Amino acid sequence: MQVFWARGYDSASTRDLLEAMGLSRSSLYQTFGNKEQLYLEVLRRYREALIDRLSRRLEAAPSAMAFLESLFCETANEAGSERATRGCLIFNSASELSQRDTLPSQHARQSMAAITALFHQAVARAQAEGDIAPDRNTDALASYLTMGMAGLRTLLKSGADAGQAGPAAELLLDGLRH
Known part of the structure; x- marks a missing residue:
């Protein structure tokens, strides 16, 4: 996962993957079939773990708006960290x-x-x-949040600091309320 995350699918060589996993070429092919199948498994595991973790956070949050505020502000505060420079897989x-x-x-x-x-x-x-008007388009707002998080992750990956990312996240969240 770390190799694909750091280098991307195209730039991750089979040699890089073998070294990271400590496997022989034959073991990789016996276990996963090929690089593509390994990547699909990595992406599936990452997606399931992320969605599970965020779903539990949403469920435990005192409100959905508190969940969203926390998620976007915490992401913005990652500015300058190794996690921020790697982005989201x-x-x-x-x-x-x-x-x-x-x-x-x-x-x-x-x-x-x-x-x-x-x-x-x-x-x-x-x-x-009651934190978001019920007549607002739920599908459009969900896409807006996905777009916002993708943009925020890209901004952080490109080196933005918390002074840039924090206000951007706040503006994004304000867009939900109005």
Whole structure:
């Protein structure tokens, strides 16, 4: 996962993957089939772990708006960290692969859809709780949040500091309320 995350699908060589996993070429092929299948498994595991963790956070949050505020502000506060410079594996994958018609690109799109679905749940809950007007388009707001998080992750990956990222996240969150 770390190799794909750091280098992307195309730039991660089989040699890099073998060294990171401590496997022989035959073991890699026996276990995963090929680089593409390994990547699909990595992306699936990353997506499932991320969505599970965020779903639990949403469920435990005192309100959906508190969840969203916490998520976007915490992300903005990662500015300058190693995590921020690596970005999100899902957003990185979508940027690298989305214009292709391959299995990895399909999985990248599925991963983006999973993030949007989570944001859809959060928006619907925030509407039910009265923090977002119920007449606002839930689907559009979920896409808006996905777009906002992808943009925030890209901003951080490109070296933005907390002074740039924090106000951007606040403006994004203000857009939900108005």
